[in-house]
Amino acid sequence: MKQSERIAGNVASYIDDRTGAAGWAKKNLTKVFPDHWSFMLGEIALYSFVILLLSGTFLTFWFDPSQQEVVYNGAYAPLSHVSMSASYASTLHISFDVRGGLLMRQIHHWAALIFMAAIVVHLLRVFFTGAFRKPREANWLIGIGLLTLGIVEGFLGYSLPDDLLSGTGIRIAEAIIQAIPVVGSYLSFFAFGGAFPGHVFIPRIYIVHVLLLPGIFLALITVHLMLVWYQKHTQYPGPGRKETNVVGYPLMPVYMAKAGGFFFIVFGVTAFLGAVASINPIWLYGPYTPGQISAGSQPDWYMGWLDGLVRMAPPLETHAFGHTISWNILIPGLIIPGILFTGMALYPFIESWISGDNREHHLLDRPRNVPNRTALGAMSLSFMIISLANGGNDIIATHFHLTINGIMWFTRFGLFIVPPIVFIITKRICLSLQRADREIVLHGRETGRLVMTPEGEFIEVHEELSAEKKWTLTQHEQRPALTATAVDSNGTSSRAGLKGKLRARMSAANAEQIPAPTSAELQELEGGHH
C-alpha cells in the first residue's frame, strides 16, 4: 500500500470512528447527477453568491457605513475638500486608495448583477420545463423567496455608497413607504429615524445587507440544495431516461471536477469583468443631497421593471375625508408586484389543481408539449420586458431619437395588449412544433436527396428517424381534459359548481394538443408506401 493511501485510510477511519459517516459518504460520493447545460444556471447563481460573500467581506474592511459628514481629502482630486457622508468618502477611499479596492467593488457589483440574472434565467428554466411539479413545490417557493430577497439585497447594496444616484433611489423607496395608507408616515419616520434622509438609514441597511439577509440567504440556499440532493435532480426525457431513474455522471470524480471547475470559471469571468468593465462609478455622481439629481437616473436592471411600472402609472390620487391615497405609487409599486409574485408562488398548485395530476414528476417537459404553460410564461415575460423597457425610457429615447412621451404611451397600452398576443402566438408556435415533431416521426427526416422513379417522377428521400429520436419526440404523456362532472368528486351533487366549470374549461385549454404519433400510425403509413 502506498503511503498516500495509508494516510487517506487513517483519516477516513478517524472520521468514521466518530461519526459513522462512511456508509453515507460511500453512497453519496457516487450519487448520479444528470448533465445538461441548463442545469448550470442555478449553479451560476450559487457561485455568484459565494463570490459576493468573498468580495463583500473584503469591502467591509474599509467601508464605513455612517452618514456623519466628513470633508474628503483622498486621492480623487475633483472631490477634494467636498463635504460628504463617511460612507461616500470611504467608498471613494476603497476605489482610489486601496490597492485592488476598485477591482473588488466592481467584482462585487458585477457578481450581484450576474447573481440576479442567473436566478431569473434559472427560474425560467424551471418554469418552462415543469421542474416545479410535485414533489418540488417547496423548492419552487424557496426559489421565489430567494428571488425576492435578492432584489431587496441588491437594492440595499447599491444604496450603501450614499452617492447622488443611489440616494435618489432611497428617496423613491421612502416615497413608496410613505404612500402606504394609514401607517406610511409612521413607517417612514421609524425607518429613517425621523425626516428623510436623516443619519441612521445607511447604518441600518448596512447591517441588514451584510448580516441579516446573507444569513437568511445562506439558510434558504442550504435547504434548496439539500432538497435537490435528497429528491435527486430532474432530467430531460430521452432514451433510457424514466420517471423511476436518474441517468448521469457520478459526483466523484466527474461532477466534482465539472462543478468545481465551473465555480472557478464563473469567478474568473466575474473577475475579468471587474477588471475591465467599469460599473457604478460613484465618483462621477457626487455625494447625495436631496436638492440635486443627475439626468438618466436608472436603478440596476432587476429593479428596472418596477421603476418602469411606476413611470407609466397614470396620475391617480384619491383625496377624501382629509386623507390622500396615492394610487400612482401603490398600484405599480406594491399592488402589481404583489400580484405577480403571489401568482408566481402559487403557480405549481394552480397547475396541479387544473390538471388534477397528483403524481410525482422527475422527467422534465419539453416546453412545446405544454403549450398553455409555455404561453403563460412567455406572456409574463413580455409583461416584464415592456415594464423594463419603460424603466429605461429616457435612455431609449436619447439613443434612438424617440420621444419619452411616445415610449410611455406605447408601453402604457402595450402592457395590456402585447402579453395576450404573445400568449396566442406562443401557443400556436408550440402546437406547430408538435405538428413538426409528428411529421418528422411519421415521415422521417428530409435528406435533400432527390431520386427519379422509373415513371419519371422526382421524389425526395426521407430517412427514418433513429429509435432514440423517435422515443424522445413521442414519450410525453397527453392527458385528456377533465370534464366538469368528473371534476366534482363530491358525489352529492352531479352539477358542477362555478369553480368546477372554471377548472374544466382551463383543463380543456391545457389539453389542447397535437396527438403524438404512435407506432401503429407509422406502420400503417409504411404499409401504404410499400
Added chain:
Amino acid sequence: MSNSISRFEDPGLPEHQHRKSDIDAIAANRAERQVAVLFLLSAIGTIGTIASYIFIDSKKFIYLPILGDTNAQQLALGTGLAASLFFIGIAAVHWAKTLMPDEEVIAERHEFRSSDEDRADFVTTVKERAGAAGLGRRSLIKRSMGIALGLIGLSPLVLLRDLGPLPKQQLFTTDWSAGVRLVTDPGDRPIKPSDLEVGAVAQVLPQLPAGTERTLENVGKDAVLLIRIRPEDFNLDAERLSWTHDGIIAFSKICSHMGCAVALYEQQTKHLLCPCHQSTFDVTRAAKVIFGPAARPLPQLALTLDADGYLVAKQGFTEPVGPSFWERNSA
C-alpha cells in the same frame, strides 16, 4: 385510447461511444499535458497578480482603446486574478471531459411516499403522543397557551418603537415663512431680481437664522427652483400671479410624485421635467402636471421683495411639499 397501446418503445440508453483518449494512449497523454498547461497558466496568473501588486504604481493611469483611462494596477490585478481563477476552472473541466470516465450511470429513483402502514402508524403515533400531553382534553391549557403565544409577538414591536420619532407636523412644514430671504445654493447669498435674466433658473434655499446649521433634512423639504420668464407668458389666476414677481416664479423642487429633485428645465417650452419618472410640469400654468405619473402640481412659493430689494417669501408654502402621504389634506 390506442395511444397507450401502440406507443413507440424506449430503446434504452444508447451504446457508449469511446472517446479518443479512452482508446488511444497518445491522445490521453496529450490531454494530460493540456490539463497541465492550463493549470500552469493559472499559476502564471497568480504570479502576475502578486507582481503587479508590488511593482505597478497604484496611482498610474494608462490609456487603452475602448476602456479609456484606466488605473494600470487595478487592471493588472484584475486580469491576473481572472486568469488564475479561469484557468483552474478550464483545466478541471477539460480533465473531466477527456480523462475521467464519461460513461453514463443509471441510478434508480424511488417514490417518496412511505408505505400505507408507515403513514397510518405515523398518524396514530402523533394522535397518541398529543393525547398523552392532554392537548385535546385540557382546554384551559390550550387557550391560555394561545393567549401567551399570541401576545409574545407584541414585545419586539413595542421595543422597535424607538427606531424613530413620530412624524407629528414634520411632513407639513418647511423652513419657509413670511419674510424669509431666498439665498443661493451653494453660496447662501441673498438674491435680487436683477440677478436673474429672463430664461434663467436657480436653486434657492431659505435663509436660516444665524447660527443654524443647514442639514440635508432641511434641503430635502426646502429646496426651491426660481425661474424667470417674460411676465406676459404666465397663464395664472390672479392669486397665483400675485405670488410671482416681475416674471420670477418659485416652485418646490421636491417632486410631488416621489420626492426626486425636479431639476430639468427646458427653456423653450418652459417645462420642468423630473428625471426619475418623467413627470412634466408647465411653469407658465403654476406647474400643472402635463405628463407622467405625478398627480399634483409642484407647490408654488409666494414671492415678494423686502425693504432692501431682496427676494423673500411672502408666506410659507400653503400645502405640504414632496410626495403624498396618508395624513395629507389638500388636493
